[in-house]
Amino acid sequence: MGSSVWPQCLERLANELTPQQFNTWIRPLHAVEEGAALRLLAPNQFVLDWVRERFTPLINGILSTCNTENPHQLIFEIGSAAAVHPRGRGDIAATGLTRAVTGTAVRVASPKKGFLRKELHADIDHFSNLRREFTFDTFVAGKSNQLARAASIQIAENPGGAYNPLFIYGGVGLGKTHLMHAVGNLFVQRNPATKVVYLHSEQFVGDMVKALQHNTIDEFKRYYRSVDSLLIDDIQFFAGKDRSQEEFFHTFNYLMEGQRQIIMTCDRYPKEVNGLEERLKSRFGWGLTVHIEPPELETRVAILMNKAEQMECTLPNEIAFFIAKRIRSNVRELEGALRRVLANARFTGKPLTLDFAKEALRDLLALQDRLVTIENIQKTVAEYYKIRVVDLLSERRTRSLARPRQLAMALSKELTKHSLPEIGSAFGGRDHTTVLHAHRKIAQLRESDKHISEDYSNLLRTLST
Amino acid sequence: MTATITSPSAIAQLPLTIGLRDDCRFDNYFVADNREAVAALQQHAPEPPSASTQSDTALYLWGSAGTGKTHLLQAACHHAAMLGSGLDSSRATAVAYLPLAQASMQADQLDPAMLEGLEYLALICIDDIQAIAGQPEWETALFHLYNRIRLTGTRCIIAGNSSPHGVGLHMPDLVSRLCWGQVLHLNALDDEAVIAALQLRARHRGLELSEEVARFLWRHYPRDMTSLFALLERLDRDSLAAQRKLTIPFVKTFMQADRQALTQGA
Numbered sequence: 126m127g128s129s130v131w132p133q134c135l136e137r138l139a140n141e142l143t144p145q146q147f148n149t150w151i152r153p154l155h156a157v158e159e160g161a162a163l164r165l166l167a168p169n170q171f172v173l174d175w176v177r178e179r180f181t182p183l184i185n186g187i188l189s190t191c192n193t194e195n196p197h198q199l200i201f202e203i204g205s206a207a208a209v210h211p212r213g214r215g216d217i218a219a220t221g222l223t224r225a226v227t228g229t230a231v232r233v234a235s236p237k238k239g240f241l242r243k244e245l246h247a248d249i250d251h252f253s254n255l256r257r258e259f260t261f262d263t264f265v266a267g268k269s270n271q272l273a274r275a276a277s278i279q280i281a282e283n284p285g286g287a288y289n290p291l292f293i294y295g296g297v298g299l300g301k302t303h304l305m306h307a308v309g310n311l312f313v314q315r316n317p318a319t320k321v322v323y324l325h326s327e328q329f330v331g332d333m334v335k336a337l338q339h340n341t342i343d344e345f346k347r348y349y350r351s352v353d354s355l356l357i358d359d360i361q362f363f364a365g366k367d368r369s370q371e372e373f374f375h376t377f378n379y380l381m382e383g384q385r386q387i388i389m390t391c392d393r394y395p396k397e398v399n400g401l402e403e404r405l406k407s408r409f410g411w412g413l414t415v416h417i418e419p420p421e422l423e424t425r426v427a428i429l430m431n432k433a434e435q436m437e438c439t440l441p442n443e444i445a446f447f448i449a450k451r452i453r454s455n456v457r458e459l460e461g462a463l464r465r466v467l468a469n470a471r472f473t474g475k476p477l478t479l480d481f482a483k484e485a486l487r488d489l490l491a492l493q494d495r496l497v498t499i500e501n502i503q504k505t506v507a508e509y510y511k512i513r514v515v516d517l518l519s520e521r522r523t524r525s526l527a528r529p530r531q532l533a534m535a536l537s538k539e540l541t542k543h544s545l546p547e548i549g550s551a552f553g554g555r556d557h558t559t560v561l562h563a564h565r566k567i568a569q570l571r572e573s574d575k576h577i578s579e580d581y582s583n584l585l586r587t588l589s590t
Numbered sequence: 591m592t593a594t595i596t597s598p599s600a601i602a603q604l605p606l607t608i609g610l611r612d613d614c615r616f617d618n619y620f621v622a623d624n625r626e627a628v629a630a631l632q633q634h635a636p637e638p639p640s641a642s643t644q645s646d647t648a649l650y651l652w653g654s655a656g657t658g659k660t661h662l663l664q665a666a667c668h669h670a671a672m673l674g675s676g677l678d679s680s681r682a683t684a685v686a687y688l689p690l691a692q693a694s695m696q697a698d699q700l701d702p703a704m705l706e707g708l709e710y711l712a713l714i715c716i717d718d719i720q721a722i723a724g725q726p727e728w729e730t731a732l733f734h735l736y737n738r739i740r741l742t743g744t745r746c747i748i749a750g751n752s753s754p755h756g757v758g759l760h761m762p763d764l765v766s767r768l769c770w771g772q773v774l775h776l777n778a779l780d781d782e783a784v785i786a787a788l789q790l791r792a793r794h795r796g797l798e799l800s801e802e803v804a805r806f807l808w809r810h811y812p813r814d815m816t817s818l819f820a821l822l823e824r825l826d827r828d829s830l831a832a833q834r835k836l837t838i839p840f841v842k843t844f845m846q847a848d849r850q851a852l853t854q855g856a
Binding site for chain 1: 613614625626629630646664667668671684685686687688689701703704705706707708710711715730734737738740741753762763765766767769770771772773775
């Protein structure tokens with residue numbers, strides 16, 4: 126039920142408060158009128174406390190003038206309007222355990238009310254949180270992600286089998302989450318009754334904290350232990366949260382024993398996550414661990430073409446190559462740049478040409494150019510190899526210095542517009558042929574030496590992010 | 591003959607506290623070269639996004655101080671709150687505007703816990719992201735909020751004084767997410783546009799500000815929009831109290847009184 130008195134309050138409050146106070150503290154409230162009570166739902170405890178402490182007399186004053194005989198009784202609670210837009214399979218009304226939609230408002234995590242409205246019986250409703258658009262069809266395969274993709278397809282066809290758990294790690298915006306959803310979507314497609322839950326590790330932690338607060342830890346355990354597949358994103362956020370790790374450890378063991386599929390993503394190799402218990406790290410490595418690297422040029426072009434097609438646009442090849450050459454760090458930024466060009470074209474009604482794309486991305490690319498300087502490359506490479514910049518520029522030719530120097534020169538040629546003599550000069554007055562040689566040498570080593578190839582990719586990612 | 595200077599502020603008659611408020615709306619924003627950004631913000635209204643625009647859940651707006659980011663964010667809040675309600679505020683949608691700069695909010699008002707549960711609102715506008723850049727707790731809280739709004743479909747506009755890469759954030763996961771949706775740049779106004787914007791603001795306050803007076807103010811005072819708008823507000827108040835029109839002699843009197851007040855204060 127909505128409120129008829131609240132609009133009058135809003136009008137008066139808008140006049141009494143500054144626009145900022147009104148927009149920050151009053152507009153997030155959702156009002157529900159229940160008989161003589163006016164229930165104000167705040168999105169969180171912080172807003173609730175703030176409004177209650179500072180604005181109660183003002184709101185009560187307004188309420189008493191609206192209805193002089195029987196002024197409404199003001200009740201504050203945590204909750205929000207149900208006007209949210211569920212995602213995924215259509216069964217997602219909220220992100221998991223903590224919310225349950227009823228009527229016009231969602232009340233959540235109120236210490237007085239208890240955080241679970243839903244009765245948790247043996248047949249628990251699971252919110253999958255899966256995003257329909259993340260499928261294998263929309264995932265662009267390339268050299269950088271082929272292993273992760275192949276493993277994911279294997280798992281989708283044979284859940285709970287040999288590749289359990291699947292641990293996908295890699296830098297930001299490279300498609301880890303996409304792959305995870307793609308597996309989940311395929312599970313659901315093949316067996317609509319299967320219980321798949323995707324969640325971010327923060328949600329697991331948040332749900333557990335609420336369960337502890339409201340003494341509903343048993344329901345929490347039952348919820349996560351009754352899934353057929355658990356897809357958990359960014360597990361590095363478990364670091365330092367001992368109680369959550371403990372609970373996740375038991376959930377993990379329980380699911381593994383029942384041969385239920387677990388997929389996890391992380392921004393680094395499990396052993397490298399600080400603040401994670403050793404027993405968890407070792408378990409994460411039980412199944413298959415796969416790495417996703419930044420996509421190479423051809424894959425970046427394919428990603429752009431694919432994305433443009435999804436947006437129902439025809440992207441000229443030369444624009445796709447232009448964007449892909451300039452933005453190398455991750456897929457999100459690639460998509461962001463494409464979105465910018467397409468939005469610009471739609472707004473101005475101009476045809477998509479290379480010059481138009483350059484103009485639309487001028488700010489973005491100018492900023493990147495400013496960030497990547499020879500000096501910055503030298504500093505980053507020196508830090509990476511734990512050597513000093515002066516050594517990088519020195520005459521010394523020991524292998525431990527020559528390789529990083531060659532890498533830095535190759536990166537300078539690749540990432541900046543400086544001439545070869547300028548690059549040579551910036552590296553202790555070397556000749557431009559030395560720069561060319563370094564570039565060729567590194568290209569050759571990247572093919573034959575896995576370590577050099579990995580170093581190059583890591584440095585490239587660091588410098589172009 | 592020497593004219594006697596009387597501070598308009600010192601004139602006995604007090605202005606009434608009613609006047610037109612400087613409410614932030616799209617229609618009283620001086621658009622100039624920022625048509626595309628304003629159009630994108632207006633279209634960034636809360637509605638179920640289609641499959642092809644899912645990543646547009648969040649939009650990033652950046653520009654230097656005085657380009658009107660705060661104005662536009664508050665305008666977006668108002669627009670979204672009223673949208674679908676047919677201007678009937680009983681059906682107004684819950685939205686939030688969060689200014690993160692210390693200057694905008696007292697220190698004790700700032701807490702990452704403010705971001706909890708916001709994913710169930712229709713629109714979230716976060717201003718001055720640079721104010722919390724480099725603070726791990728805030729960056730992590732924003733990162734988590736971003737992930738949550740991707741699930742609920744809540745629209746979000748984040749504003750900063752620089753692009754996502756240049757704003758000083760340490761968390762690459764957050765930066766890449768901010769680059770995912772549309773990134774809009776607000777161009778600063780050129781000199782002529784500043785004068786026109788000042789006149790537009792005066793008009794919305796019900797104040798007549800001739801081009802001549804506007805140019806005079808622009809020549810003699812700090813030329814950023816924030817200072818000029820604050821100046822206009824004071825002039826509005828004082829001219830109302832003095833029951834005088836905004837003319838160059840009046841402004842000169844005002845300036846002199848200002849200087850005197852400064853000298854006495856020192």
